[in-house]
Amino acid sequence: MHLTLHADYSLRVLLYLAARPQGLVSTQEVSEAYGISKNHLVRVVQALGKEGFIEVRPGRAGGLTLARTPSEIPLGRVFRATEPDFHLVECFNKAENTCPIAPACGLKGVLYEAREAFLAVLDKYTLADVIQRSRKDLADFFLPPAAAGGP
Template sequence: MQLSKFSDYALRATVLLASDPERLISTRHIAEVYDAKYFHMAKVTGWLVANGFMVSLRGRGGGLRLAQKPSDISLGALLRKLEAERPIVDTTRDTAGNGPDLPQELVASLSAAQDAFYKELDPITIADVVAKSPNIVALVENLDAVSAQA
């Protein structure tokens, strides 16, 4: 199973904010840390705010922070919500109605595998990820250097 780029950036942004939960970090800084396009990261962080994972504070000194404690955000629940629009296989025919349907047994098996994937990630929290990733703290510390250069 491959995650979308959107989900990849959402995980990265969430983990970055979790590494220093009291700090407000701008979308621009998150994009710079991960060498991502600002507009793509803005779409990602907007989705995370709209879905209750982050809070956005506007104005000078504003930025983003997590809406919940990192220990309350399940990796499985976050990914399940991020990938909700993407079934593991496309079961639709092409626009002309051509092509055979996928066997229902195959679709059911792949769907069960996708559910197992999320269930495996359910007990893991964003706090667990940060605790096992000491280099993420260095990324936050580098934000000061990035800010000073801007």
């Protein structure tokens, strides 16, 4: 299983904002912190805003901030909102299934159960849980080397 960049970047944006709760953050700042294309990040930010995970304030004095507290952002909901589909195998998508053994195959049920278990685990955690499990200096990872005390 491999998550799309959209889902991956969505989680990164949320982590960044949770690690920087003191004010608005620019899309450019997030882009530079992760080395992600700003153009791609803009689409991620728009989707997160539309889903109500973040607040997007346009303009020069604008920026991004979490729309809810980290404890109110369930990871399962983030994944369901940002991952386009969870079709682990072709036969999960009935409209495009061309597998000749699909009607008799027992693997489909096992993979379906595995997918549901994956989502059930994510449903148990919030963004706050992930931040709590992170190192206390998570926010420092986003500082430029000079500001973090580096060379």
